[in-house]
Amino acid sequence: MTNAEVREIAGVLKSNNSLLKIVVDWENLSAENKVIFLQSRHKAIINCKEYLLQDCNNGNLEVVQAFIENKTTIKLNEPGDDGKSAMYLLGYAHEANRNGDDNSNNNNNKNLESTWVDECFHFVDILASHFIDEGEFKLGRLDGRYGTPALVKGCESGKLTLKDAKVLVEELEQDPSEKKDGNSLVYVMAYNNGGDDVLTYLISKGGGTEGEMQLGRLDGRYGTPALVKGCESGKLTLKDAKVLVEELEQDPSEKKDGNSLVYVMAYNNGGDDVLTYLRSKGGGTEGEMQLGRFDGLKKKYKKEFPKGTPLVCACEKGRVEDVEGMIRGARAAGMDVTAMVSELGTRSSGYSTTPLMMAAAYEHSTIIEILLQCNTDTATTDNNGYNALHWAARNNRTTTTTVQLLLNNMKLEDINHKDTDGETPLDNCYKHNTSSIKQQLIDLIRQKGGKRKRELEEEKKHYESLNEKYKKEFPKGTPLVCACEKGRVEDVEGMIRGARAAGMDVTAMVSEVGTRSNGDSSTPLMMAAYNEHSTIIEILLQCNADTATTNNYGMNALHWAASNNKTTTTTVQLLLNNMKLEDINHKTNNGNTPLDLCYYNDSSIKQQLIDLIRQKGGKGKSEL
Numbered sequence: 001m002t003n004a005e006v007r008e009i010a011g012v013l014k015s016n017n018s019l020l021k022i023v024v025d026w027e028n029l030s031a032e033n034k035v036i037f038l039q040s041r042h043k044a045i046i047n048c049k050e051y052l053l054q055d056c057n058n059g060n061l062e063v064v065q066a067f068i069e070n071k072t073t074i075k076l077n078e079p080g081d082d083g084k085s086a087m088y089l090l091g092y093a094h095e096a097n098r099n100g101d102d103n104s105n106n107n108n109n110k111n112l113e114s115t116w117v118d119e120c121f122h123f124v125d126i127l128a129s130h131f132i133d134e135g136e137f138k139l140g141r142l143d144g145r146y147g148t149p150a151l152v153k154g155c156e157s158g159k160l161t162l163k164d165a166k167v168l169v170e171e172l173e174q175d176p177s178e179k180k181d182g183n184s185l186v187y188v189m190a191y192n193n194g195g196d197d198v199l200t201y202l203i204s205k206g207g208g209t210e211g212e213m214q215l216g217r218l219d220g221r222y223g224t225p226a227l228v229k230g231c232e233s234g235k236l237t238l239k240d241a242k243v244l245v246e247e248l249e250q251d252p253s254e255k256k257d258g259n260s261l262v263y264v265m266a267y268n269n270g271g272d273d274v275l276t277y278l279r280s281k282g283g284g285t286e287g288e289m290q291l292g293r294f295d296g297l298k299k300k301y302k303k304e305f306p307k308g309t310p311l312v313c314a315c316e317k318g319r320v321e322d323v324e325g326m327i328r329g330a331r332a333a334g335m336d337v338t339a340m341v342s343e344l345g346t347r348s349s350g351y352s353t354t355p356l357m358m359a360a361a362y363e364h365s366t367i368i369e370i371l372l373q374c375n376t377d378t379a380t381t382d383n384n385g386y387n388a389l390h391w392a393a394r395n396n397r398t399t400t401t402t403v404q405l406l407l408n409n410m411k412l413e414d415i416n417h418k419d420t421d422g423e424t425p426l427d428n429c430y431k432h433n434t435s436s437i438k439q440q441l442i443d444l445i446r447q448k449g450g451k452r453k454r455e456l457e458e459e460k461k462h463y464e465s466l467n468e469k470y471k472k473e474f475p476k477g478t479p480l481v482c483a484c485e486k487g488r489v490e491d492v493e494g495m496i497r498g499a500r501a502a503g504m505d506v507t508a509m510v511s512e513v514g515t516r517s518n519g520d521s522s523t524p525l526m527m528a529a530y531n532e533h534s535t536i537i538e539i540l541l542q543c544n545a546d547t548a549t550t551n552n553y554g555m556n557a558l559h560w561a562a563s564n565n566k567t568t569t570t571t572v573q574l575l576l577n578n579m580k581l582e583d584i585n586h587k588t589n590n591g592n593t594p595l596d597l598c599y600y601n602d603s604s605i606k607q608q609l610i611d612l613i614r615q616k617g618g619k620g621k622s623e624l
Contacts, residue, residue, distance in 0.1 A: 003032070003033065003036070006029075006033040006036050006037065007036055009037075010036050010037055010039065010040040011040075013037075013040040013042040013045070014040045014041070014042070017042060017043065019042070019044055020044060021044055022042065022044040022045060024037065024045070024051075026048075026050075026051045026054060027054055031060060031062050031063050034051075034055070034063045034066065035062065035063060035066045038063070038066040038067060038070045039066065039070060041070045041071065043073075046067060046070050046071065046072045046073075047072055047073050047074060049074050049086075052064065052067055052072065052074055052086055053080075053086060053089065055067075055090075056086045056087075056089040056090040056093065057089055057093050058093055059090060059092075059093030059094035059095075059096065059097045060090075061090070061094060061119055061120075061123045064086075064090055064123075065123060065126050068126060068127070068130050068132065069126070069130075074086065076132055076136075077132070077133055077135075077136045084140075085136045087127075087132075087134075087136035087137040087140065088136045088137070088139055088140035088143075089140060090137060090140060091136070091137040091138060091139065091140025091141035091142075091143075091144060092140035092141065092143055092144035093140075093144070094119075094120070094140075094141060094144070095140070095141045095142075095143075095144030095145045096144045099144070099145070120141070123137070124137070124138075135171060135172055138167055138171065138172065139172050142154075142164055142167065142168060142172075145164070146159070146160065146164075149174060150164070150168055150174070151165070151168045151169070151174040151175075151176065151178070151185065152178060152180055152185065152188070154168075154189075155180070155185045155188040155189040155192065155194060155202075156180065156188055156192060157192060158189060158191075158192030158193045158194040159194070160189065160194060160195075160198055161195070161198065162195065162197045162198050162201055165198050165201055165202065166201070169205055176202050176205040176206055176207035177206045177207060183212075183216075184207060184208030184209070184212050185202055185207040185208060186199055186202050186203055186207045186208025186209065186212045186213050186216065187208055187212040187213070187215060187216035187219075188216065189202060189213075189216065190212070190213045190214070190215075190216025190217045190220065191216040191217070191219050191220035192220060193217075193220055199213050211247065211248060214243055214247065214248060215248050218230070218240055218243065218244060218248075221240070222235070222236065222240075225250060226240070226244055226250070227241070227244045227245070227250040227251075227252065227254070227261065228254060228256050228261065228264070230244075230265075231256070231261045231264040231265040231268070231270060231278075232256065232264055232268060233268060234265060234267075234268030234269045234270040235270075236265065236270060236271075236274055237271070237274065238271070238273045238274050238277055241274050241277055241278065242277065245281055252278050252281040252282055252283035253282045253283060259288075259292070260283060260284030260285070260288050261278055261283040261284060262275055262278050262279055262283045262284025262285065262288045262289050262292065263284055263288040263289070263291060263292035263295075264292065265278060265289075265292065266288070266289045266290070266291075266292030266293045266296060267292040267293070267295050267296035267299075268296060269293075269296055269300075275289050286332075287332040288332070289332075290325075290328040290329045290331070290332035291329050291332040291333050292329075293325045293328070293329050294325065294326055294328070294329015294330060294332065294333065295329065297310060297314075297322055297325055297326055297329070298310045298326070301313050301314065301322075305348040307346060307348065307349060307350035308345070308346050308347055308348040308349075308350065309345025309346050309347075310326065311323065311326050311340065311341070311345065311355050312345040312346060312347055312353060312354065312355050312358055313347065313348050313358075314326060314355075315355040315356070315358040315359040315364065315367050315371070316347050316348060316358035316359075316361075316362060317348075318359075318362060318364040318367065320364075320366050320367060320370070323355075323367050323370055323371075324370060327340075327341070327370070327374060337374050338374055338375045338376065338377075341354075341355050341356070341371045341374045341375075341376040342354065342356075342375075342376045342377035342380055343380075344380065344382065351382075352382045352383045353382050353391075354376075354380050354382070354388070355367075355371055355376070356368065356371050356376050356377075356378065356380070356388040357380075357382065357386065357387070357388045357391045358391075359371060359388075359402075360388040360389070360391045360392040360395075360396075360402050360406060361391040361392065361395045362395075363392075363395075363396050363397070363398060363399055363401075363402050364402075365399070365401045365402050365405060368402060368405050368406070369405065372405065372409050378406060378409050378410045378411075378414060379410070379411070379414045379417070381417065381419075384419055384420050384421075385417070385418065385419035385420040385421075386419050387414060387417050387425070388406055389403070389406045389407070389410060389414070389415060389417075389425040389445075390417075390419060390423075390424075390425045390428050392406055392425075393425040393426065393428045393429035393433065393441060393445065394425075394428040394429060394431075394432035394433050395432075395433070396433070396435070396437065396441065397433075397435040397436075397437070398435075398437070399437070400437055400440050400441060400444055403441050403444055403445065404444060407444060407445065407447075407448040407450075410448075412448070412449045412500060412506075413500045413503075413506060415445065415448055415449060415450045416449070416450060416451055416456060416500060416501070418453065418456075418503075422453050423453055424450065424451060424452060424453055424456065425445060425450060426442065426445045426446070426450045426451060426452050427452050427453050429441050429442055429445060430442065430452065451501075456500075456501035457501065459494070459497045459498045459500075459501040460498050460501040460502045461498075462494055462497075462498055463494065463495055463497070463498015463499060463501065463502065464498070466479060466483075466491055466494055466495055466498065467479045467495070470482055470483065470491075474517040476515060476517065476518060476519035477514070477515050477516055477517040477518075477519065478514025478515050478516075479495065480492065480495050480509065480510070480514065480524050481514040481515060481516055481522055481523065481524050481527055482516065482517050482527075483495060483524075484524040484525070484527040484528040484531075484533065484536050484540070485516050485517055485522075485527035485528075485530075485531060486517075486531075487528075487531060487533040487536065489533075489535050489536055489539070492524075492536050492539055492540075493539060496509075496510070496539070496543060506543050507543055507544045507545070507546075510523075510524050510525070510540045510543045510544075510545040511523065511525075511544075511545050511546035511549055512549075513549060513551060513552075520551075521551040521552040521553070522551055523545075523549050523551070523557070524536075524540055524545065525537065525540050525545045525546075525547065525549070525557045526551065526555070526556070526557045526560045527560075528540060528557075528571075529557040529558070529560045529561040529565075529571050529575060530560040530561065530564050532561075532565050532566070532567060532568055532570075532571050533571075534568070534570045534571050534574060537571060537574050537575070538574065541574065541578055547575060547578050547579045547583060548579070548580070548583045548586070550586070550588075553588055553589055553590075554586075554587065554588040554589040554590075555588050556583060556586055556594075557575055558572070558575045558576070558579060558583070558584060558586075558594040558613075559586075559588060559592075559594045559597055561575055561594075562594040562595065562597050562598035562601065562609055562613065563594075563597035563598065563600060563601055564601070565601070565603070565605065565609065566601075566603040566604075566605065567603075567605070568605070569605055569608050569609060569612060572609050572612055572613070573612060576612060576613065576616045576618075579616075581616070581617045584613065584616055584617060584618045585617070585618060585619055585624060587621060587624075591621050592621060593618065593619065593620055593621055593624065594613060594618060595610065595613045595614070595618040595619060595620050596620045596621055598610050598613060599620070
């Protein structure tokens with residue numbers, strides 16, 4: 001209908017109040033036309049509850065105001081069949097309309113908010129002027145804003161304002177001591193990051209305590225319970241930890257999946273200050289902290305480098321703190337750290353390698369020092385036969401420190417180890433290193449006895465030639481034993497170099513029992529000791545010759561030196577400095593110790609030798 005038609009009908013209705021029922025398509029009328037009909041004050045319209053509830057459910061303040069001003073007799077605050085009054089429905093719907101406007105993309109939201117507030121104030125004034133209680137309208141409005149019941153739902157959202165809280169408690173008499181899932185409204189509001197002003201008000205009204213507010217804040221921040229969840233997140237602060245333990249009395253000795261909170265916090269990379277505090281309060285041990293750090297690092301590295309072994313990748317990337325953390329954690333777990341830092345794993349790309357190789361390849365000298373302190377095996381090789389020195393020699397570009405560290409901690413046979421292509425670290429340096437420090441690296445490796453593949457082959461041939469020569473010269477003797485017996489230093493060195501070049505176990509070779517020139521049982525060290533060849537003894541000791549080995553008479557090298565040395569004490573001193581006490585006092589088949597045999601030495605240095613042996617704990621058989 002047009003406005004004119006509505007006005008015409010309304011005019012008729014004003015003068016004809018005898019009609020008991022008037023049917024109008026109320027839902028489809030505009031607010032303006034509804035007001036015109038209501039201004040007719042025809043009882044069939046102004047007292048039609050169906051029409052009124054339509055506008056209450058639509059939040060139409062203007063039309064409901066017209067019902068009121070035109071003297072409707074409908075009881076606006078009386079509960080309907082659903083228990084809700086017309087005023088409640090109006091307030092709820094009007095608030096819902098407001099929320100819909102707020103969620104739109106309209107750039108004029110501030111203007112809309114101001115208009116909405118003005119409308120509400122004006123409508124409340126209308127209610128007051130007609131002596132209608134505005135409580136139901138306010139309750140509906142607040143339930144529409146926060147949910148039902150408004151006080152509880154407002155706390156759950158954390159958005160309850162102080163003004164609304166006061167209306168709900170003081171005017172609408174909602175109970176602030178109500179519980180939500182067993183928790184006070186102060187806890188609930190704090191959990192959801194509600195405002196301090198509202199929390200203070202609710203506490204003053206019996207809605208909870210200061211402690212519940214603190215607990216709610218912390219549970220909201222970390223999860224429930226806050227102490228455990230804060231440790232799980234690794235984000236728990238020292239300040240919050242102290243509040244939870246000392247004020248809220250949460251138990252730091254609680255376990256999470258069988259692990260202490262110190263372990264859990266460390267696993268999730270929590271702060272050292274919090275970990276120290278939790279340990280002081282019985283939340284775990286230093287070992288659990290280290291183990292947690294270790295397990296957390298492993299998880300982190302598995303995620304970051306799915307193809308790699310965590311420790312190898314940490315060494316590859318030069319992450320010193322992570323390397324140290326993994327080592328500390330492994331110790332705390334009772335693991336064999338030497339084995340861990342030595343074993344083959346995979347780098348980030350999935351390629352087979354060790355921690356030392358990656359640290360060497362990328363010149364991470366601090367990490368190399370850490371690994372060496374853990375007795376890492378410098379001889380370990382990868383699938384290509386490379387050891388750490390191969391990697392360093394071919395890849396180092398900026399410093400000689402890495403190569404120097406390795407050389408100072410490697411045996412000569414490992415310095416000259418051949419990869420699967422037969423190339424030594426020195427070969428790799430010559431062929432693959434194009435840096436400005438290439439020559440410095442070459443010089444360092446050569447200073448430690450490093451050689452190229454062809455040079456080792458020449459030494460191997462020389463070794464074979466020496467062996468043939470000695471077999472002809474001393475047919476009853478072992479070549480190396482005879483060279484030591486005769487004091488031939490260059491031949492001894494040549495044989496050792498040749499053995500290394502041939503890939504032999506040099507330590508075993510210089511330690512095993514062979515025969516001297518006359519065919520008697522002996523070792524290289526025994527013959528060098530017997531004949532006072534101290535330079536050769538030093539060479540053999542550098543090769544880790546076993547000073548405890550005995551011949552078929554039960555004599556070790558010290559027996560030979562003590563009974564036969566005539567001109568110098570150097571030989572006996574060298575042996576004593578490299579022998580265990582049980583070997584210094586070892587008995588021959590006849591029961592004689594080296595000291596016993598020394599008493600039979602008829603040389604001018606006899607007493608000096610006796611004194612030296614006694615200074616090292618040597619005794620005669622009668623004393624033992």
